[in-house]
Amino acid sequence: MRFSPYDTGGFYDEMFDDAGAPRPQAQLLIDTIEGLSDGQLLRYQRAADRLLLQMGITFNVYGDSAGTEKIFPFDLIPRIVPAHEWERIERGLRQRIHALNEFIEDIYHDQKILRDNVIPREMILSAASYRPQCHGLNPPRRVWCHITGTDLVRDRDGEYYVLEDNLRVPSGVSYVIENREVMKRIFPKVFEGLPVRPVDDYPSRLLETLESIAHRQAASPRVVLLTPGIYNSAYFEHSFLAQQMGVQLVEGRDLTVIAGDGVYMRTTKGPERVDVIYRRIDDDFLDPQAFRADSLLGVPGLMAAYREGRVSLANAPGNGVADDKAVYAYVPDMIRYYEGADPILPNVPTFLCWRDADRQHVLANLERLVVKSANEAGGYGMLVGPHSTQEQREDFAARIAANPRNYVAQPTLGLSRAPAIVEDHPEGRHIDLRPYVLYGRDIYVLPGGLTRVALRRGSLVVNSSQGGGSKDTWVLAEPARAEAEALR
Amino acid sequence: MIPSRPLLGRVADSIYWMARYIERAENVARFVGVNLHLTLDLGSSEENQWQPIVDVTGDARVFRERFAEATQETVVEFLALDAADPNSMFSCILAARENARSVRETISSEMWEQVNALYLLVKEARGRLTPDALPGYFHDVRMACDQFQGVTDSTMSHNEAWRFIGLGRSLERADKTTRLVDVKYFILLPALSDVGTPYDEIQWAAVLKSVSGFEMYRKRHGRISPSRVVDFLLFDNEFPRAVRYASGQADGCLHAITGTPAGAFSCASEQRLGMLKSELDFGRVDVILAEGLHEFLDGLQVKLNKIDEGVAGDFFGRRPAVQGTAV
Numbered sequence: 001m002r003f004s005p006y007d008t009g010g011f012y013d014e015m016f017d018d019a020g021a022p023r024p025q026a027q028l029l030i031d032t033i034e035g036l037s038d039g040q041l042l043r044y045q046r047a048a049d050r051l052l053l054q055m056g057i058t059f060n061v062y063g064d065s066a067g068t069e070k071i072f073p074f075d076l077i078p079r080i081v082p083a084h085e086w087e088r089i090e091r092g093l094r095q096r097i098h099a100l101n102e103f104i105e106d107i108y109h110d111q112k113i114l115r116d117n118v119i120p121r122e123m124i125l126s127a128a129s130y131r132p133q134c135h136g137l138n139p140p141r142r143v144w145c146h147i148t149g150t151d152l153v154r155d156r157d158g159e160y161y162v163l164e165d166n167l168r169v170p171s172g173v174s175y176v177i178e179n180r181e182v183m184k185r186i187f188p189k190v191f192e193g194l195p196v197r198p199v200d201d202y203p204s205r206l207l208e209t210l211e212s213i214a215h216r217q218a219a220s221p222r223v224v225l226l227t228p229g230i231y232n233s234a235y236f237e238h239s240f241l242a243q244q245m246g247v248q249l250v251e252g253r254d255l256t257v258i259a260g261d262g263v264y265m266r267t268t269k270g271p272e273r274v275d276v277i278y279r280r281i282d283d284d285f286l287d288p289q290a291f292r293a294d295s296l297l298g299v300p301g302l303m304a305a306y307r308e309g310r311v312s313l314a315n316a317p318g319n320g321v322a323d324d325k326a327v328y329a330y331v332p333d334m335i336r337y338y339e340g341a342d343p344i345l346p347n348v349p350t351f352l353c354w355r356d357a358d359r360q361h362v363l364a365n366l367e368r369l370v371v372k373s374a375n376e377a378g379g380y381g382m383l384v385g386p387h388s389t390q391e392q393r394e395d396f397a398a399r400i401a402a403n404p405r406n407y408v409a410q411p412t413l414g415l416s417r418a419p420a421i422v423e424d425h426p427e428g429r430h431i432d433l434r435p436y437v438l439y440g441r442d443i444y445v446l447p448g449g450l451t452r453v454a455l456r457r458g459s460l461v462v463n464s465s466q467g468g469g470s471k472d473t474w475v476l477a478e479p480a481r482a483e484a485e486a487l488r
Numbered sequence: 489m490i491p492s493r494p495l496l497g498r499v500a501d502s503i504y505w506m507a508r509y510i511e512r513a514e515n516v517a518r519f520v521g522v523n524l525h526l527t528l529d530l531g532s533s534e535e536n537q538w539q540p541i542v543d544v545t546g547d548a549r550v551f552r553e554r555f556a557e558a559t560q561e562t563v564v565e566f567l568a569l570d571a572a573d574p575n576s577m578f579s580c581i582l583a584a585r586e587n588a589r590s591v592r593e594t595i596s597s598e599m600w601e602q603v604n605a606l607y608l609l610v611k612e613a614r615g616r617l618t619p620d621a622l623p624g625y626f627h628d629v630r631m632a633c634d635q636f637q638g639v640t641d642s643t644m645s646h647n648e649a650w651r652f653i654g655l656g657r658s659l660e661r662a663d664k665t666t667r668l669v670d671v672k673y674f675i676l677l678p679a680l681s682d683v684g685t686p687y688d689e690i691q692w693a694a695v696l697k698s699v700s701g702f703e704m705y706r707k708r709h710g711r712i713s714p715s716r717v718v719d720f721l722l723f724d725n726e727f728p729r730a731v732r733y734a735s736g737q738a739d740g741c742l743h744a745i746t747g748t749p750a751g752a753f754s755c756a757s758e759q760r761l762g763m764l765k766s767e768l769d770f771g772r773v774d775v776i777l778a779e780g781l782h783e784f785l786d787g788l789q790v791k792l793n794k795i796d797e798g799v800a801g802d803f804f805g806r807r808p809a810v811q812g813t814a815v
Contacts, residue, residue, distance in 0.1 A: 055597075056589075056604040230590045242593035246493075249593040254496050267494035268648065268745070268803045 001041045001426065002034055006419065009428050012158045014079055014418040025082040025476060032190050033077065045076045045421055048186045057178055059233045073469030074179055075420040076187060079431060079451040080194075083478045089152065089160060089435065090445045092345030095335060097148055097437050100165060100322045102338040104144040107321055108134045118337050119330045123354075126405050127324040128375040129168070131283060133290050134318030137307060140213040141440070145322075146314040147206070147278075148437040149173065149450075152345070154416035161348045161413070163432065165331070167323040168315060169280050172450040172470075173436045174237035177202060177244075179472040180448075195477040197447035202436070203244035206278075209440030210245075213312045214275040221275035224248045224265065226255070228281050228297045238280050250274075252281075257301035262310040276312045277302075283317045325374040325408045326352055349411060353404040362409040363400065366393045369409040370460075371400070384460060386412050415460055418471065420453050430454045432462050433473065447475040495648045499594050501804035502587040503649050506595075507656030509584035510603070514633035515664045516567050516577040519544060519698050521626035526694045527560065538563040543671045544664075547575055564622065569614065577629065581610050596643040599636065606632040651741040655799065658738035662731045663792045668698055669721050670785040676714065692717055699729040718781065719773035731788065732768035738795075739765045745803070757798030764791050 008016055015026040022030050033041060049071065052058075058069035081089070106113050107124060114121045124130060149170025151163040176199050183190070207223065214221030227238035229251050242249035254265050255274065264271035279286060285295040290303035305311050321327065329350040335343045351358040351369070362369060366385050373381030383396045400407045419426035435449035451471040452462035462468040519541055527537050538558040542551045545567060555562040570576040574583070585607040592600050609632055617625055637657070644650050672695045676688070692712045696702040701720065704727050709716045724730035728737075739750075739761050746754050753759040776784045 053608065054605060055601060225593075230586065235589075239589070239592035243597070247593075248493070248496060248499075250496065251498065254498050265494070266497045266805060268497055268500045269494060272494045 001036060001038075001421075001424075003030060003419065003426055006426060007428065009417065010156075011414050011428065011430070012154055012156050012416040013428060014416055014431070025080045028193050029078065029080065029190065032192070041076065041421065042424055044187050048074055048076055048182050051182055051186065052178075055178070055182075057175075057236055059236060072175060073455060074182065075429075075453055075455070075469050075471045076183070077419050077421060077426065078183065078190070078472040078474050079418050079433075080474045080476060081433075083476050085160075086447065086475045088344060090447075092160075092162075092343070093150055093435060093437050093445050094443045095339055095341065095344050096150070096162065096165075096331065097145060097439055097443055099335040099338045100148075100167065100331065101143060101145050101439060103334045104316075104319050104322050105142055106338075108137055108318060113334065113337055116337070118333050119327070123326060123330070123405075124321060127321050127327055128406075129283070129320030129324050131291075131318035131321070133303065134316075137316070137318070138309075139316045140215060140312055143213065143439050144316040144319040146209055146213065146316070146439050148439070149434045150437065152433045152435065153348070153413055154433075156414040156416075158416065160345055160433075162331070162345050163348055164325070165323055165328060166434070168320045169282060170434070170436070171234040171237050171280075172434055172452075173202060173446070174240040175470050176436070176446070176448055176450050176473065178240070179470060183472045194474065196474045197477050199446060199448040202446050203241060205438055205444055205446070206241065207245040207247070209438045209444070210247075210276045210278055210314055212440035213314060215309055215312060216275055222273060223276040223278065224250045224255075224274050226250055226252065226277050226279040226281055226299075228252075228285070232280075234280065241278075247278075252297045252299050255299045255302075257299060257305050259301060259304070260308075263299070263302065263305050274311060276314065278314050283320060286313075286317060325350075325372050326354070326405065327374075329408065348413065351409040353400050353407040353409065358409075359400065359404055362407075363397055366397060368412060370412050371396050371407055371409045374406045374408060382461075384412065387458075387460075412460070415454075418451075418453065420455065420469075420471070422455075422457075427457070429457075430460050430462065431471070447477075448473045449475075492647060495594075495652075497803060497805045499591050500649065500652045501800070502591045503594060504652045504656035504799070504804075506584050506587035506591065506603070507653040508660040509580040509587065510606075510633055510636055511657045511660040512575070512664070513577045513580035513584065513606075514630055515660075516545070516580070517626045517629040517633065518700065519668075520564060520568055520577075521623060521630065522694055522697045523563075524560070524623050524626070525697075526690070529690050540671050540675055541567065544667045545575060546667060547573070560619070568626070569617070578610050578614070581606055581629075591649075594649050596639070598639045598643040602632070602636045602639045606636065648745055651745045652803075654741040655738050655745070658734045658741065659792060659796060659799075661729050662734040662738065663789060665699055665721055665729050665731050665734070666785045666788045666792070668695065669718060670782060673714070673718060673781055688712075696720075701727055701729060715773055715777060718777065722776070723768060723771055723773060732765075732771075735761065735765050735768055742799075755798070755802040757795055757802045760791065760795045760798050764788070764795065 006016060006020065008018065008020065015023060015030065017023055052071040052074060058071050103113065113119055114124060145167045147170060149166045149172060151166060152160050153163045154160050180199050210223045211221050224247055225238055225242040227235060227249055239249055248265065250265055256264050256266065258264060263274045265274055281297055284292045285297045287298045287300060287302040288295045289300050303317065306313050329352055332343045332347050335341065351362050353359040353362055362371065367388065369385045371383040383392060415430040415432065417428035418431050420429040431451050431453045433449050433451050436446045438444040451473040452468045453471055454460060454462045455469045456467045459467065523537055523541050530537065536558055538560060541563055542548050542558055550573065551566055555566060566573060566576065568577045571578055573579060585603050588595060588600055588603045609628060613625060640653060676691050689712055692714065693702055695717060696705050699721065705717065705720050708724065709720060720727065720730065722731045725733055727733055742758050742761055743750055746758060748754040748758060753762050
């Protein structure tokens with residue numbers, strides 16, 4: 001398969017520079033792909049799709065009563081991140097996660113950052129994800145965001161920007177590991193000569209992180225993963241991570257809280273004590289006694305046990321306050337406030353509709369901006385101005401006027417692109433990058449991440465629910481590190 | 489020593505049902521596959537070869553509500569392909585996969601891939617099966633089910649969860665064999681004039697083949713006789729699908745789960761299964777035939793159901809969320 005003629009379309013392309021020449025880190029990959037016999041890459045692509053189906057790596061489509069399962073489309077051409085770019089991303093993420101964690105700890109204790117007027121108090125207290133129930137809580141090691149999946153994007157200038165922090169229950173890491181597995185099984189030759197950093201030790205790191213926050217440190221702590229169940233769209237990931245870590249996958253109905261004692265799971269031989277719960281359920285559904293009373297997924301009394309230090313939860317309830325899309329605009333200020341340094345990774349410039357001047361600007365420029373609801377994810381509750389209709393813009397204008405706190409707007413970025421296989425040839429498609437960060441004893445950044453690709457021509461929305469797919473993401477090692485890793 | 493990992497009641501429940509559904513699907517595939525062959529051998533015999541197949545499953549009433557007559561087409565549709573009937577082979581495979589999906593972290597990846605391959609096999613064949621393709625199709629399904637058993641035994645630790653697989657599989661086997669004997673014996677016996685004829689041989693061979701037991705029977709008993717076939721299917725202590733052997737296997741699994749010594753019991757299911765096992769260990773086919781085979785088989789089925797209820801009460805706490813879901 002030939003890349004030329006390949007049109008970068010005026011965007012930053014991950015494989016080719018503006019003049020259409022291969023970027024240095026991509027040269028070998030391009031040579032390998034172009035060296036394949038006719039139709040071979042397409043055969044590999046079909047084999048990969050088949051393999052994903054056989055491995056049952058599928059997700060459930062919400063709102064589809066037939067319970068349809070789909071594979072998350074996988075594009076065989078990997079995305080390469082050179083070592084020097086990754087080094088900066090990793091430093092930037094460490095700095096950002098550390099600051100965000102300090103912020104959450106502060107908000108649920110002294111609120112110094114509010115008293116010092118760095119962030120308006122009203123902005124925080126009005127966040128839908130702010131949980132007054134969490135005041136005064138002291139999670140082990142003062143860590144609130146154990147697992148983060150930060151969304152990064154690159155604009156036309158090639159600069160990496162943080163788009164969203166995803167502190168609550170980020171998903172997708174299983175695809176990082178399985179994509180690499182599929183790639184190795186289908187197209188092993190493509191790795192030749194490139195020092196690609198491994199991603200498969202993530203489950204061990206995750207288990208280490210979870211065990212590190214147990215209250216009972218002497219004995220071997222019992223970790224479980226709490227899932228909403230097999231109909232959840234991320235169920236594959238829940239079972240995959242539980243299996244890889246060798247921990248129990250539990251549902252709310254498997255757990256019971258004995259007041260004044262602890263959390264137990266129901267086994268064939270009676271109740272067994274649980275120390276750490278990696279919960280993949282939103283705060284709202286975690287405990288009907290503390291949050292939404294109608295939740296059937298949660299465990300009654302869990303928050304009380306957590307508050308009394310009888311069980312650890314990851315991520316810590318309440319941490320979504322830093323995930324609000326309006327609060328996001330203040331993260332650079334948090335970094336300066338808590339870290340005493342400028343942010344290494346910049347934010348996307350963000351207009352907050354509750355500020356009069358910002359709102360007027362947003363309403364006057366809807367057709368050029370991306371408008372987001374402060375508390376929704378998955379590409380829902382979003383207006384992409386340049387691709388919108390007059391009717392949609394009017395709808396959003398009314399929503400903004402009715403609830404300005406709940407809306408933010410950002411310039412429409414010219415997201416970077418990478419070649420993806422479209423029918424029988426490579427075409428540029430917009431991508432993003434979600435690296436995963438673990439915070440236990442210290443902060444660990446998985447060398448890789450989920451590259452999501454908007455497979456529809458011209459689309460900027462990479463979410464799986466909106467026609468997105470993914471790519472294997474190769475973080476290259478420095479030559480010295482490559483040698484060390486080869487010796488492991 | 490590190491104590492073995494405790495098993496969630498819900499997980500034990502799902503894994504037990506996963507095993508039962510796989511076994512149930514395999515039985516349907518075998519019954520129907522054998523009958524396809526049998527009809528070729530018997531040619532245009534007046535006897536309806538398909539009605540008994542429906543009777544064996546115990547769903548004859550449901551069948552009558554939907555189909556006028558038991559023909560190859562209607563029975564294959566009902567037992568194998570139907571998505572609306574929770575006991576069809578297709579529905580069983582779907583239910584096995586749904587249960588496997590909910591315990592994916594407990595079983596091995598290889599097991600999951602195998603049950604998923606079985607699912608893809610039947611899903612992709614739907615609506616595309618011509619009558620010519622049916623024998624090959626049922627053979628493939630059987631082999632895929634057998635592969636699942638092999639993959640299970642060689643990739644999963646023989647731990648508590650694995651014993652629940654053995655328990656579910658063995659109880660399902662015992663139950664299906666009692667039904668087969670019950671239906672077939674009374675259809676075949678009245679034709680006393682046929683005893684010893686090729687026709688009779690073919691029919692009884694088909695019964696044995698329906699439990700993959702023809703060759704093993706030959707090695708054990710040689711010539712075919714109705715009472716020896718019944719003896720073999722009920723009381724053999726070596727053949728996997730004999731009721732006695734399967735019950736013994738189930739009993740062994742249950743004792744391994746509870747840790748109770750053989751010959752003793754610690755819970756309702758164990759006590760009931762122990763009594764059933766003794767009855768089979770000390771039973772005699774001539775006595776049973778003289779006293780009434782049907783009553784005996786009926787009693788076995790009731791006891792097997794009570795054991796199933798006991799297992800649920802003793803270990804699961806509740807029924808699984810997924811049982812025989814349709815598409």
